[in-house]
Amino acid sequence: MSAADRTGISSIHGGEGCQLFSPVRLGEIPLANRIVMAPMTRSRAGVNDEPTDHMVEYYRQRATAGLIVTEGTHPSKAGKGYFRTPGIYEPAHLAGWRRVADAVHQEGGHIVLQLMHCGRASVKANKAPEAETVAPSAIRCGVEIPGPDGKRAQADMPRALDTSEVAGVVEEYARAARNARAAGLDGVELHCTSGYLPMQFLSTGTNHRTDPYGGSLQNRIRFVVETLEAMAAAIGPGRVGFRIFPGNPFNDMVDENPAETYGALLRAVDGLGLAYLHLIHAPTPELDSLKLARAHWTGGLIVNNNLDLHRAGALLAAGQVQAVSFARFFISNPDLVERFRRGAPLAVPDRRTFYSGEQTGYIDYPQLEALAGEHHSQG
Numbered sequence: 061m062s063a064a065d066r067t068g069i070s071s072i073h074g075g076e077g078c079q080l081f082s083p084v085r086l087g088e089i090p091l092a093n094r095i096v097m098a099p100m101t102r103s104r105a106g107v108n109d110e111p112t113d114h115m116v117e118y119y120r121q122r123a124t125a126g127l128i129v130t131e132g133t134h135p136s137k138a139g140k141g142y143f144r145t146p147g148i149y150e151p152a153h154l155a156g157w158r159r160v161a162d163a164v165h166q167e168g169g170h171i172v173l174q175l176m177h178c179g180r181a182s183v184k185a186n187k188a189p190e191a192e193t194v195a196p197s198a199i200r201c202g203v204e205i206p207g208p209d210g211k212r213a214q215a216d217m218p219r220a221l222d223t224s225e226v227a228g229v230v231e232e233y234a235r236a237a238r239n240a241r242a243a244g245l246d247g248v249e250l251h252c253t254s255g256y257l258p259m260q261f262l263s264t265g266t267n268h269r270t271d272p273y274g275g276s277l278q279n280r281i282r283f284v285v286e287t288l289e290a291m292a293a294a295i296g297p298g299r300v301g302f303r304i305f306p307g308n309p310f311n312d313m314v315d316e317n318p319a320e321t322y323g324a325l326l327r328a329v330d331g332l333g334l335a336y337l338h339l340i341h342a343p344t345p346e347l348d349s350l351k352l353a354r355a356h357w358t359g360g361l362i363v364n365n366n367l368d369l370h371r372a373g374a375l376l377a378a379g380q381v382q383a384v385s386f387a388r389f390f391i392s393n394p395d396l397v398e399r400f401r402r403g404a405p406l407a408v409p410d411r412r413t414f415y416s417g418e419q420t421g422y423i424d425y426p427q428l429e430a431l432a433g434e435h436h437s438q439g
């Protein structure tokens with residue numbers, strides 16, 4: 061796809077004085093504007109799961125976002141589910157993330173690391189031979205997971221974590237948070253949705269435990285509450301956020317009563333002083349998760365999902381949220397903030413290179429200035 065093909069698609073325009081461009085503080089993290097880059101797995105990490113030069117460049121190009129939330133990053137070998145996702149537990153990982161953080165900071169941006177332990181959503185071929193696939197209960201994910209060749213294969217049968225092991229997994233997250241800070245990142249976001257380990261504990265379909273981490277509502281939320289507490293103790297609550305999507309069916313997830321589950325979770329962690337809640341909002345007749353969040357969460361709130369400039373501006377203007385996040389627009393518009401500010405056309409991302417392509421479809425989407433130069437030179 062040529063640079064010219066990627067432009068001239070959208071007709072949304074930013075208005076003067078739009079709150080999108082005003083600064084805000086989420087916990088300890090200052091944002092220059094309210095436009096957050098949502099986390100996106102792009103499957104381009106190095107052979108040892110370390111951030112590469114291309115990843116440094118990718119995040120640097122997008123550093124005008126008020127905040128970047130990185131792609132899901134595994135806190136341990138067992139936490140890896142997908143091919144070529146980065147880690148944050150070996151010196152090479154920290155060194156790579158240090159270069160990403162420095163590049164974003166040099167451009168005046170801020171960046172937090174999304175911590176993603178996939179639990180049962182994993183195939184062995186994607187991770188180190190010695191890494192086990194663990195979950196709250198030995199219930200296989202019914203959805204196939206793409207392997208190293210991109211072809212989908214049956215997910216591993218997970219081993220149920222013993223009660224005595226759970227504290228160790230919580231500590232993996234705390235250590236990952238410390239590592240993220242040691243690498244110069246501004247904080248961490250706990251990935252609690254999309255069928256990964258925290259959501260596996262939260263949901264009735266995947267948590268059949270009979271110990272203090274399963275059964276009752278209070279027991280099902282315990283793992284996430286303890287993990288957020290441990291991360292907050294490790295690096296300070298004002299540098300910890302978490303992401304939820306109540307009722308998300310992705311990766312074969314079922315919960316009998318998401319409103320009850322997430323209402324209880326939000327009430328349990330509301331007093332921790334965390335930096336923000338990152339909500340994927342897809343309202344249904346049964347559940348409006350933004351209403352749920354507003355009822356049970358008093359901290360900073362970032363809302364995501366299928367937003368455009370108008371909807372994002374309206375959410376901010378109504379005082380419903382502190383910031384909004386965009387994922388796919390940031391793939392193809394590295395200078396999304398500037399394009400919104402100018403009411404410039406938005407490029408459409410090429411789905412074929414979401415998870416493959418090395419630099420193609422990754423660091424070759426042009427900035428507006430480059431496009432202007434191109435048009436000028438073409439006369």
Ligand SMILES: Cc1cc2nc3c(=O)[nH]c(=O)nc-3n(C[C@H](O)[C@H](O)[C@H](O)COP(=O)(O)O)c2cc1C
Nearest residue numbers: 098099100101131132364365366367386387388414
């Ligand atoms: C290529 C791709 C990878 C994604 N990877 C992640 C991820 O690692 N962690 C996560 O929480 N969400 C992930 N998401 C979901 C996005 O953060 C976002 O919630 C979703 O795309 C909806 O936002 P949008 O309409 O602005 O694209 C991913 C989305 C895409 C398109």
